[in-house]
Amino acid sequence: MKKILLSALLLSTALSVLSCEKSKPTREPDPYIDSIQARMKANEKIQFEEIDRKLEAHAKAQKRYVFVRLLVEEDYGMDTRRANFVSGIQDITQDLSEDEKAQLEDLIISNYLSSSSAQIRNGRVTKKETFVLNTYAEASAKRNSFLIIDK
Incomplete structure (x- = not known):
């Protein structure tokens, strides 16, 4: 009888140990950890958006405008004239x-x-200059400043 009681006791102890292992306690949500994870995900998204924006800007090469101005001298009989x-x-x-x-x-x-x-x-050429400007309007205005004489 002792053996039966001892076996029953061992069996119930073994079952209770096995049942404890199977049921794991559920984790209560931790607002602090959840907040840190949310911030990490938001920062990661911002970083990827910034990288995408920089790659896009680099892919769209900016147009620039260039022209060359020469200052020249020409002989007109008794005098020499300078011109652009x-x-x-x-x-x-x-x-x-x-x-x-x-x-x-x-x-x-x-x-x-x-x-x-x-x-x-x-x-003959006495001076040369190359102008590189960001917009066509700027380039046109600068170029016209050498071509149009205001009196």
Whole structure:
């Protein structure tokens, strides 16, 4: 009889241990931890949006506008006159390297030197300037300042 009672006691103890292992206590929501997790998710979303915005801005290359101005001298018999020779406005999508800038200037110089005015009047270049501006309106206004004389 002792054996039966002891077996029953062991069996009930084993069942209660097994039943305790199966039922785990449920976690009560912790507002502090939930708030930290929510902030982390929000910060992560903001960071990804910022990265996307920067990539988008980089993909849309900004247009810029460039032109070259030459200050030239031409012989008119007994006097020498100074004049501006100004190229057309070109749009570019990236900044000009020094080589590209030199090539553009050389092209405009050769255009001037091959012009009839330069050939007839022994024209020569005394100064060259390259202007790179953010908007066409700015470039046009700057270019016109060399072409239009206000009296």
